[in-house]
Ligand SMILES: Nc1ncnc2c1ncn2[C@@H]1O[C@H](COP(=O)(O)OP(=O)(O)O)[C@@H](O)[C@H]1O
Ligand SMILES: Cc1ncsc1CCOP(=O)(O)O
């Protein structure tokens with residue numbers, strides 16, 4: 255498994271896949287920089303006149319509803335239709351699921367286009383799976399383990415790989431799940447860390463088209479290990495942000511193997 259995960263991360267560095275992001279205003283810069291640091295090539299595009307063409311040349315699409323509005327939702331629909339037509343992987347980040355009925359309605363519609371991967375925090379995944387959840391906007395009020403059952407049900411009903419992030423990240427498909435316990439609490443003190451995770455999932459899916467489960471695990475392992483390394487050098491969130499990018503860029507196979515905290519189930 256370690257070998258498979260590292261080979262996906264190496265393929266991102268070698269092939270530098272183009273990742274098309276329709277994402278929110280808050281995190282565009284963070285996510286573009288993280289994709290570049292990991293070896294991928296980001297593009298952010300949402301104009302109705304070009305989204306389909308952009309999907310056509312991209313390796314994968316990431317749809318993030320963080321600062322959605324009516325124009326952008328149409329962009330998202332055009333993009334996911336094209337991704338499906340071309341059988342390209344697309345990742346859904348359901349930012350703020352459960353916070354407003356507008357978000358819930360848009361997510362319901364996006365789910366009907368069958369995302370390859372859904373990555374959210376515990377509150378978001380519980381809201382998407384229609385489990386009772388308290389949401390505080392974009393941040394989670396629940397632990398990831400509390401959302402594991404919701405993630406399993408969501409994977410069952412949507413056929414997507416579902417990742418619920420938190421202190422432990424769970425990557426779930428119909429029959430099994432991986433649990434990753436790398437990462438540091440400082441990661442939750444920087445905006446856009448979840449969005450960055452979703453963008454990296456897109457990059458890994460682009461080079462591992464036939465195995466979204468392994469691709470999602472590889473991306474979340476990269477996030478967590480880079481978070482561990484960065485936190486060792488960071489007294490607070492400001493430095494953490496910069497150190498995190500450097501850790502993504504510098505991560506060696508040796509560190510990846512030594513630091514990975516992965517449990518496979520069953
Ligand atoms: N308490 C924590 N300990 C370790 N890693 C964490 C913790 N909280 C979040 N992370 C990591 O931060 C990243 C973003 O996750 P999360 O905070 O759940 O997403 P979001 O930003 O969408 O709410 C993930 O890689 C996750 O593993
Ligand atoms: C603060 C905020 N508001 C709308 S989108 C957004 C960023 C959320 O980023 P993340 O889910 O990665 O913490």
Ligand SMILES: [Mg+2]
Nearest residue numbers: 349375448449
């Ligand atoms: Mg988020």
